[in-house]
Amino acid sequence: MVRTRFAPSPTGSMHIGNLRTALYEYLIAKHNGGVFVLRIEDTDQNRLVDGAMNIILDTLKITGLTYDEGPNIGGNFGPYVQSERKHLYMPYAKELVDKKQAYYCFCTKEELESRNLHKYDRHCFNLSATEISEKLANNVPFVIRQLIPEGSTTFTDEIFGNITIEHAEIEDQILIKSDGMPTYNFANVVDDHTMEITHVVRGSEYLTSTPKYNLLYKAFGWEIPTYVHLPLMLNENGEKLSKRRGDASFQDLLDMGYLPQAIINYIAFLGWSSPDNREYFTLPELVEVFEIKNISKAPSLFDHKKLAWMNGEHIKKLPTEDFYQLALPTLKQAIKANFVDLAAIANIVQSRIAFLHEIPELVDFIDTLPNYETALFIHKKMKTDLEISQTALKAILPVYENLNESTWNNETLYNAAVECGKSLNLKNSQILWPIRTALSGKPSSPGGASELCELLGKPETIRRINIGIAKLGES
RNA sequence: GGCCCAUUGGUCAAGCGGCUAAGACGCGGCCCUCUCAAGGCUGAAACAGGGGUUCGAUUCCCCUAUGGGUCACCA
Numbered sequence: 001m002v003r004t005r006f007a008p009s010p011t012g013s014m015h016i017g018n019l020r021t022a023l024y025e026y027l028i029a030k031h032n033g034g035v036f037v038l039r040i041e042d043t044d045q046n047r048l049v050d051g052a053m054n055i056i057l058d059t060l061k062i063t064g065l066t067y068d069e070g071p072n073i074g075g076n077f078g079p080y081v082q083s084e085r086k087h088l089y090m091p092y093a094k095e096l097v098d099k100k101q102a103y104y105c106f107c108t109k110e111e112l113e114s115r116n117l118h119k120y121d122r123h124c125f126n127l128s129a130t131e132i133s134e135k136l137a138n139n140v141p142f143v144i145r146q147l148i149p150e151g152s153t154t155f156t157d158e159i160f161g162n163i164t165i166e167h168a169e170i171e172d173q174i175l176i177k178s179d180g181m182p183t184y185n186f187a188n189v190v191d192d193h194t195m196e197i198t199h200v201v202r203g204s205e206y207l208t209s210t211p212k213y214n215l216l217y218k219a220f221g222w223e224i225p226t227y228v229h230l231p232l233m234l235n236e237n238g239e240k241l242s243k244r245r246g247d248a249s250f251q252d253l254l255d256m257g258y259l260p261q262a263i264i265n266y267i268a269f270l271g272w273s274s275p276d277n278r279e280y281f282t283l284p285e286l287v288e289v290f291e292i293k294n295i296s297k298a299p300s301l302f303d304h305k306k307l308a309w310m311n312g313e314h315i316k317k318l319p320t321e322d323f324y325q326l327a328l329p330t331l332k333q334a335i336k337a338n339f340v341d342l343a344a345i346a347n348i349v350q351s352r353i354a355f356l357h358e359i360p361e362l363v364d365f366i367d368t369l370p371n372y373e374t375a376l377f378i379h380k381k382m383k384t385d386l387e388i389s390q391t392a393l394k395a396i397l398p399v400y401e402n403l404n405e406s407t408w409n410n411e412t413l414y415n416a417a418v419e420c421g422k423s424l425n426l427k428n429s430q431i432l433w434p435i436r437t438a439l440s441g442k443p444s445s446p447g448g449a450s451e452l453c454e455l456l457g458k459p460e461t462i463r464r465i466n467i468g469i470a471k472l473g474e475s
Numbered sequence: 476g477g478c479c480c481a482u483u484g485g486u487c488a489a490g491c492g493g494c495u496a497a498g499a500c501g502c503g504g505c506c507c508u509c510u511c512a513a514g515g516c517u518g519a520a521a522c523a524g525g526g527g528u529u530c531g532a533u534u535c536c537c538c539u540a541u542g543g544g545u546c547a548c549c550a
Contacts, residue, residue, distance in 0.1 A: 046549090206545090234543080277498050351513045
């Protein structure tokens with residue numbers, strides 16, 4: 001049974017790098033019919049941020065990365081918040097001390113600093129048993145350090161392959177801090193083992209510290225999990241993503257108008273590629289095809305242009321009704337006029353936008369006809385000028401006036417216009433362009449002449465054509 | 476600086492010893508078309524450099540360069 005875990009620290013907003021890690025962990029678990037666990041790593045009490053926990057929970061909820069075990073819902077391996085597991089770690093650390101794989105250290109931060117060490121000098125490793133028990137009895141603050149043996153460790157990562165690190169590079173790292181809390185490195189190993197995590201999936205920044213983990217697993221006699229280190233995600237300047245540099249968090253992207261499913265789809269492709277050439281994926285579809293072997297090693301840059309395109313793709317694929325509901329608030333704000341059907345506008349706009357906020361600019365003319373210049377009627381490619389436009393509008397006006405409201409639809413309107421044009425010896429474009437222009441008052445519009453007629457309805461159409469005729473009469 | 480990792484067009488990327496080196500975004504052109512989109516077709520654009528190994532290297536090895544990561548009582 002594959003078990004993966006997402007282990008964020010509640011220290012602020014959710015970064016897209018974090019989100020992608022969560023995504024991959026979710027996908028690896030689900031693709032293999034496994035379990036996705038959420039574990040909150042809050043061992044650093046100084047960095048906790050109010051509300052950060054909710055951000056994590058909300059993000060997972062919005063994106064659909066539902067966890068099978070974790071805070072709020074529990075599971076067989078709880079609790080799932082490390083601060084609530086505090087009591088669990090010390091016994092494990094002491095077990096290591098007993099096994100001579102770890103030792104008490106009473107050096108204070110100040111002492112260490114004054115010794116100006118590059119690496120801990122094992123000062124306390126040489127303490128006698130009586131010295132140690134004396135200090136402990138006197139409640140001298142202590143930490144527990146891992147004793148790194150000589151030699152080297154080679155481990156296999158599913159993505160990066162075999163990696164060897166000399167132990168000389170590794171410090172006797174602290175397992176238990178002086179406040180009694182475990183360090184990340186220690187809590188991580190204990191929790192991953194006790195929660196029976198099979199695949200440790202994390203950013204490649206952990207690659208060089210992995211031997212420390214393995215040494216711990218070995219010291220305990222525990223099975224080493226499968227490692228999947230993910231390539232980094234960099235911002236558009238090739239720098240590591242960070243809030244300080246102003247890089248977007250998940251919430252920021254939402255605020256910019258990106259859809260959660262588009263964000264998920266896009267970041268899935270940052271460091272992974274589909275076996276076929278498909279790029280549009282829903283989460284369930286990703287679960288279906290996602291495999292570790294298609295993850296790449298090279299870091300990737302976050303590209304807003306492609307995300308924007310992806311957003312448009314997801315908007316286009318939305319069922320009509322879903323898009324209507326999604327766009328409704330925006331439409332209501334943009335359109336106050338009561339002669340139009342918002343659903344029809346939603347329909348006409350869906351294939352033309354990548355963001356909801358592009359809607360108002362596209363449809364503002366429906367609400368109120370802009371005060372346009374007659375020069376708009378002149379279009380070289382449409383072969384129109386002011387005279388032709390005036391003729392065309394004057395001719396179509398009675399035709400439309402005589403049309404019954406019940407047959408006021410795109411097809412009828414189109415045919416009527418074309419027919420009218422023919423009787424005047426005009427090309428289709430020469431009658432359609434003036435109508436479209438009179439109706440929209442803009443150089444371009446979503447939908448053509450007859451589509452706009454249908455959308456605006458008969459009275460408004462007649463009114464706008466009259467306005468057009470009047471404008472042309474003045475010029 | 477030591478150690479670790481990476482390096483295919485501007486970006487995401489396929490490739491896993493022999494290919495005219497895919498595809499996508501973006502950019503240009505064309506077609507379609509009742510304007511604009513959408514859609515279809517198409518163009519420009521890449522194997523960081525140098526040595527090997529091999530009949531043959533984008534692919535394997537080494538060096539260099541560049542970029543990144545890591546060296547905490549942070550995760």
